Amino acid sequence: MPELPEVEVVRAGLEAHVAHRTISKVEVLHPRAIRRHVLGAEDFTGRLAGVRIDAARRRGKYLWLELDSAEAVLAHLGMSGQMLVQPEGAPDEKHLRVRVRFDDEGPELRFVDQRTFGGLALDELAEVDGARLPSAIAHIARDPMDPAFDLGAAVRALRSRRTEVKRALLDQTLVSGVGNIYADEALWRAKLHWARPTDKLVAARAEAVLAAAAEVMAEALVAGGTSFDALYVNVNGESGYFDRSLDAYGQEGLPCRRCGSAIRREPFMNRSSYSCPRCQPRPRTSSR
DNA sequence: CCTGACACCTGAGCGC
DNA sequence: TGCGCTCAGGTGTCAG
Missing domain, CATH: 3.20.190.10 (MutM-like, N-terminal)
Structure with a gap:
């Protein structure tokens, strides 16, 4: 899971x-x-x-x-x-x-x-x-639910990278716990395209996406997690229901909850990234 | 050092 | 039915 x-x-x-x-x-x-x-x-x-x-x-x-x-x-x-x-x-x-x-x-x-x-x-x-x-x-960074999690330090770590923002979110040595689903959800909430370069993100934007990741994961925990099938269950074999609250991940073709545009799916690191074409415009300089 | 591509597995779902 | 292909909530390792 x-x-x-x-x-x-x-x-x-x-x-x-x-x-x-x-x-x-x-x-x-x-x-x-x-x-x-x-x-x-x-x-x-x-x-x-x-x-x-x-x-x-x-x-x-x-x-x-x-x-x-x-x-x-x-x-x-x-x-x-x-x-x-x-x-x-x-x-x-x-x-x-x-x-x-x-x-x-x-x-x-x-x-x-x-x-x-x-x-x-x-x-x-x-x-x-x-x-x-x-x-x-020892190399795994603190996650956003850790009482000693330092948001400012995570912002600095993220902005010090020269990569795309989603790659940075998935890097467990910068901030841990975020995977493909919650990265897409955090980027949707922060209105950032996954390919935005980290070194050009102003601190406020970096902070916004990290705060969004913390927020969406906290909400998902209350719902018992995200589960599309029987593979993702608790110790008693029961599924969580946060999948009903997803705004981007797995929503290809469905209307964005904010603006109504059809959510798109793009190839990303041998899997997929879901985003809103209007709320999360592609960065101009990106090759993708 | 840092970044990105690839390997590691099994099974479900799809088109032909 | 069956085959081959694509896809899936991740991460350690290695080349450049």
């Missing part, structure tokens, strides 16, 4: 259903799911047995389970990863990759991932810029 609101929905579910429980046994059903755990599946399962989960945390699209062993299980959902809380004995999902059982014999935790772009790894926690993070994600 991908972007920040959807990942936060999952994190909250993990906090509610697996925090304060002790792991009894872990099974890795597909090696790719733990490819980031360099020491391999045996090391992964061996070190998790008997460990208690203290908390579920998140930065951007990454989440991790803090363990009483002072380590963490770092997780990324990739394009299609799910964390499901299921009764023991429920039939295995087709793409079940990792199963975590607990010593209370309550519901088990399942990492399910069709495309296997996501994965789990055991990692050390490290102090990074005042935060305690799995060391593998």
Whole structure:
């Protein structure tokens, strides 16, 4: 499930259903799911047995389970990863990759991932810029829901890049949590075309698009996230409903809510970008 | 250093 | 039906 609101929905579910429980046994059903755990599946399962989960945390699209062993299980959902809380004995999902059982014999935790772009790894926690993070994600910037998020610093970082504004929004080292959907929504709200060069954005415009990203992701979280199909669900398998509130993403041909022009779709980085041709005019100097 | 292209996967939906 | 193509909420790696 991908972007920040959807990942936060999952994190909250993990906090509610697996925090304060002790792991009894872990099974890795597909090696790719733990490819980031360099020491391999045996090391992964061996070190998790008997460990208690203290908390579920998140930065951007990454989440991790803090363990009483002072380590963490770092997780990324990739394009299609799910964390499901299921009764023991429920039939295995087709793409079940990792199963975590607990010593209370309550519901088990399942990492399910069709495309296997996501994965789990055991990692050390490290102090990074005042935060305690799995060391593998030390390079990931704070997200807009982080209490210590610094909007001014994000504005400066974005404007220091020489690239297109949407590429910058998707760069998780500048600001984290934003993906293709919320980038398009933020650009629509800020009335910016995705190809606008970052180094020519005045600070107020850069701030506007970053604030819009924060705002739209907060609204999406209230709605339980964005979900077009069964791939994007919370730990109980339920979909969010923010898709009904999208103004740009996936709206090709539909009237812009502000001006009525038909929303257009343009190729962008091997996928698509949706925007309003009138509210978000293409930059004059852009090649596209 | 920084930027952009590409690889990594599976499955759904479409036109022929 | 079936084939081949395109598309999909992401990111690590590598060449220039």
